[in-house]
Amino acid sequence: xxxxxxxxxxxxxxxxxxVVVGGVAAITHGSTRITExxxxxxxxxxxxxxxxxxxxxxxxxxxxxxxxxxxxxxxSPLLQGLRNMYLRxxxxxxxxxxxxxGVGSFDDLADRSIDVAFADVHCRVLDLDxxxxxxxxxxxxxxxxxxxxLEYIRERLRKPGA
Amino acid sequence: xxxxxxxxxxPAVDVLRTDPTGEIDVEQxxxxxxxxxxxxxxQYFLWMRFVEIARAAGRQYYGMDPxxxxxxx
Numbered sequence: 398x399x400x401x402x403x404x405x406x407x408x409x410x411x412x413x414x415x416v417v418v419g420g421v422a423a424i425t426h427g428s429t430r431i432t433e434x435x436x437x438x439x440x441x442x443x444x445x446x447x448x449x450x451x452x453x454x455x456x457x458x459x460x461x462x463x464x465x466x467x468x469x470x471x472x473s474p475l476l477q478g479l480r481n482m483y484l485r486x487x488x489x490x491x492x493x494x495x496x497x498x499g500v501g502s503f504d505d506l507a508d509r510s511i512d513v514a515f516a517d518v519h520c521r522v523l524d525l526d527x528x529x530x531x532x533x534x535x536x537x538x539x540x541x542x543x544x545x546x547l548e549y550i551r552e553r554l555r556k557p558g559a
Numbered sequence: 560x561x562x563x564x565x566x567x568x569x570p571a572v573d574v575l576r577t578d579p580t581g582e583i584d585v586e587q588x589x590x591x592x593x594x595x596x597x598x599x600x601x602q603y604f605l606w607m608r609f610v611e612i613a614r615a616a617g618r619q620y621y622g623m624d625p626x627x628x629x630x631x632x
Contacts, residue, residue: 400605400608400609401605401606401609402609402612421609421613424610424613424614424617425613425614425616425617425620426617426625427617427621427624427625427626427627428626429626429627429630431606431607431610433602433603433606434587460570460572461586461587461590462571462572462573462574462575462576462586463570463571463572464586464590466570466572474569475569475570475572479572479573480573480574481573481574481575482572482573483572483573483575483586485590489602489605489606490587490590511620513616513617513619513620514616514619515609515612515613515616516612516615516616522616537581537582538580538582539582546627549627550625550626550627553625553627554621554625
């Protein structure tokens with residue numbers, strides 16, 4: 398049965414560079430809050446958007462915000478000029494952000510991420526300081542408890558012997 | 560004419576559809592409501608398996624469980 402790690406593995410195998418952000422990054426850093434979507438940040442140039450969709454073809458990606466449109470294919474004209482790519486696939490929801498508001502574009506995240514292994518799948522994950530900065534910038538009510546928790550975790554990790 | 564211009568606009572695929580507060584992902588809710596209870600539970604349990612993998616990845620990276628001690632099992 399295919400599931401989320403297979404989606405990450407497929408992106409890696411296709412040499413798509415990305416950084417895991419959002420709720421999954423928060424869980425990796427110790428958040429107890431559960432969100433049921435996978436958010437990543439990646440370059441969304443037309444060329445890269447085509448590569449992403451090509452590598453996800455077997456998982457039948459669809460435009461999440463336009464569910465009545467046919468599945469997304471690499472020749473879709475809608476892959477031009479995307480700011481974000483909100484997809485629903487056979488393996489679940491995948492939100493691909495072209496940049497992180499208040500932090501920067503994907504290119505700015507290379508040295509603001511850590512390398513972790515989701516089982517046998519190695520991925521870059523947004524580092525804790527940058528995740529906190531992104532959530533603080535977003536300023537949404539729903540982020541406030543998560544932000545408070547992440548700041549608590551950061552303080553705890555800074556304590557000697559943590 | 561205006562209506563024709565509007566019809567020729569490509570559909571917005573890269574803008575999140577939210578409620579007026581901007582806090583709720585309306586599409587995500589609609590999708591969940593389109594599932595049966597059994598499908599929702601299956602989706603939830605699959606996701607929780609992935610959450611455990613993400614937590615294990617965090618433990619491996621930090622060399623400890625980074626969760627607040629009162630919440631860690």
